[in-house]
Amino acid sequence: MIRTKTVAFSKNSTNIFFHILTKCNLKCRHCYINPGQHGKNTLPLSVITAWLEAFARNSNSKNLIFLGGEPTLHPDLPAAVEYARTLGFGSITIDTNGYLFHDILSKIKPDEVDYFSFSLDGAIRETNDRIRGEGSFDTCIAGIRQANSMGFATSLIFTASSANIHEVDRLPPLIKYLGIDRFFIQIIGLRGRSAKGKQTRIRRQKLQVEKSQWLNSIPRVARRIAEFGITVTYPKVFLGPTENFECAGLVADNYFVFPNGRVYRCPLCEDFALHSLILKNNRLVPAEKLNERDLFQLNIAEGCVMNKLIQPDNLSYDGAGEPEYKIACCLLKEEIRND
Numbered sequence: 101m102i103r104t105k106t107v108a109f110s111k112n113s114t115n116i117f118f119h120i121l122t123k124c125n126l127k128c129r130h131c132y133i134n135p136g137q138h139g140k141n142t143l144p145l146s147v148i149t150a151w152l153e154a155f156a157r158n159s160n161s162k163n164l165i166f167l168g169g170e171p172t173l174h175p176d177l178p179a180a181v182e183y184a185r186t187l188g189f190g191s192i193t194i195d196t197n198g199y200l201f202h203d204i205l206s207k208i209k210p211d212e213v214d215y216f217s218f219s220l221d222g223a224i225r226e227t228n229d230r231i232r233g234e235g236s237f238d239t240c241i242a243g244i245r246q247a248n249s250m251g252f253a254t255s256l257i258f259t260a261s262s263a264n265i266h267e268v269d270r271l272p273p274l275i276k277y278l279g280i281d282r283f284f285i286q287i288i289g290l291r292g293r294s295a296k297g298k299q300t301r302i303r304r305q306k307l308q309v310e311k312s313q314w315l316n317s318i319p320r321v322a323r324r325i326a327e328f329g330i331t332v333t334y335p336k337v338f339l340g341p342t343e344n345f346e347c348a349g350l351v352a353d354n355y356f357v358f359p360n361g362r363v364y365r366c367p368l369c370e371d372f373a374l375h376s377l378i379l380k381n382n383r384l385v386p387a388e389k390l391n392e393r394d395l396f397q398l399n400i401a402e403g404c405v406m407n408k409l410i411q412p413d414n415l416s417y418d419g420a421g422e423p424e425y426k427i428a429c430c431l432l433k434e435e436i437r438n439d
């Protein structure tokens with residue numbers, strides 16, 4: 101039976117998103133990495149292990165995700181994974197664009213990582229490669245197939261935007277063919293490259309997905325994919341009139357760690373020096389105020405305060421100037437599985 105549930109922020113588990121470098125071989129149009137804010141350095145293994153230790157308390161309830169940039173560009177990723185295993189993290193995932201540098205699949209065993217998580221942003225080659233770069237579709241698919249054939253569990257992340265939402269109905273056959281275990285849909289956030297440069301307000305607005313487009317396509321497609329026995333997760337985005345708003349920054353335990361030592365609790369704050377924590381002398385300490393924690397406290401009629409500040413074009417107001425709905429925390433997810 102197909103079951104949909106809103107995955108409330110878990111009070112008993114922690115997610116650590118560890119960017120071990122910001123370097124990448126691709127230049128995806130919506131890349132959220134912002135070297136001016138996140139640093140350009142590649143962390144040496146000695147620092148990676150020290151920072152892992154800073155998060156190691158009660159490690160068995162913590163999910164660790166290695167990312168970048170492209171984390172497989174880091175030659176010491178296998179050693180970092182091995183060390184993280186000795187520290188007892190509950191799960192270890194490697195996010196990758198599929199290029200799988202340094203022959204990573206032959207240097208890590210399937211029982212050492214829980215998932216290799218790949219990214220595609222188009223159901224067809226042309227769309228994906230327009231967003232992520234020429235050749236990236238075929239390379240990613242080859243990477244998934246290779247990882248599966250070697251016994252690794254795999255997942256796929258698809259970032260929905262106005263550039264690809266029109267073809268999401270073509271995703272189910274592709275996902276079935278790929279043989280992945282989990283499928284994640286994200287919605288574009290106006291961060292990093294998509295929020296910068298020569299982007300005008302009109303262009304930025306065009307990247308965002310309208311409420312009707314999202315609600316008319318994503319839940320339906322997610323359900324079709326779940327019928328294959330694949331767990332599908334996607335963000336709630338638009339709250340219904342009876343649904344409560346909660347800010348994960350206040351009620352959940354997520355850490356977004358960057359190579360310059362900044363640690364954020366909210367991904368939408370990452371374009372600004374708003375991190376609430378910092379790694380200093382390999383210890384996690386509070387950052388100076390004002391920071392994201394001060395924003396989390398604000399109670400506004402539109403729901404997520406950072407959404408209102410950085411990407412308000414997904415909001416809509418009635419004749420009296422009241423918001424017609426609230427925007428959920430970007431970390432609030434719907435999960436669909438076939439039990």
Ligand code: SF4
Pocket residue numbers: 124125126127128130131132133168169170197232
């Ligand atoms: S989105 Fe990921 S794969 Fe694409 S350029 Fe950014 S770090 Fe690289």
Ligand code: SF4
Pocket residue numbers: 346347348349350365366367368369395396403404405406407428429430431
């Ligand atoms: S996305 Fe919005 S609601 Fe979620 S943690 Fe950030 S500020 Fe809070």
